[in-house]
Amino acid sequence: MRRQLTVTDGLGSAGGGAVGNTERELNREHEVLRRTLSERHARVVRLDQEDLEFDAEYEQLVAEAARLIDFENTLPARLAEPKRERSERFVRWSWRAEAAVSALLIAAVFLLENTAWWLVVLVPHLLATLGGCTIKVTATRHATQAKIAAVLHALCLLVVLVSLGVLSAWFIIAILASWLVIGVASDGTEAAKGRTL
Structure with missing residues (x-):
């Protein structure tokens, strides 16, 4: 039995x-x-x-x-579905918020008449965060995806501080390294298999 x-x-x-x-x-x-x-x-x-x-x-x-x-x-x-749904809300709004911050930073370059060289950092950052908005949050990877979204907040803060001149431009290396870590960690989130808005 x-x-x-x-x-x-x-x-x-x-x-x-x-x-x-x-x-x-x-x-x-x-x-x-x-x-x-x-x-x-x-x-x-x-x-x-x-x-x-x-x-x-x-x-x-x-x-x-x-x-x-x-x-x-x-x-x-x-x-696992209720936990996945909570993670999905956090992940989705994290990527959207960071995309909005990126757009504001690009606008600030023009409004503050900063050098256009910052667009070399900010435009790819905006495109990457917009791409992240469509990642499917899966039942098997939702906890990892939520951690990636939390790391994204720290990265975005670093981008803000560097682009506004609070931190040295040398921190661009840290930004690139952080994007590499996020990209590797995001690989396997089934972004190609099922993206949603």
Whole structure:
């Protein structure tokens, strides 16, 4: 007999209301599937293989078992969905905010009549942050993507300080290195497979 699976198996205690609600709903759905399968199994074992309804009942038993297996296979991703959605909001607004800051810095170059050489740094920074706005936040990588977005904030602060002359232009090397780190870390976020706005 299969051990009863609960949605908290291997996960520890639930954190947060949305996660707790999701776990309760999934637990109820799992119980319904198990009960339905158990009832179907009880009907099949009472029948003789020669009975006319045996084949139909057996097919239904197999279908119920397949539904339960499919449910259990998708359970980890469904449990992670509330956390993924939180990460997605943070990631999406982080990239958008940094793109807006980049656009403001480009405008500041013209308004403050700074040297146009800063555009060599700021335009690629703007294009990169705009590109980041469309990265798909996946169930498997959402935590990593949120960390990348947090690092992006630090990078953007560095870009602001350098472009406004608070820090030396030598810090452009740190900006380039940071973009290299973000680019490598972002590789595998399925940007090419599924971008959304």
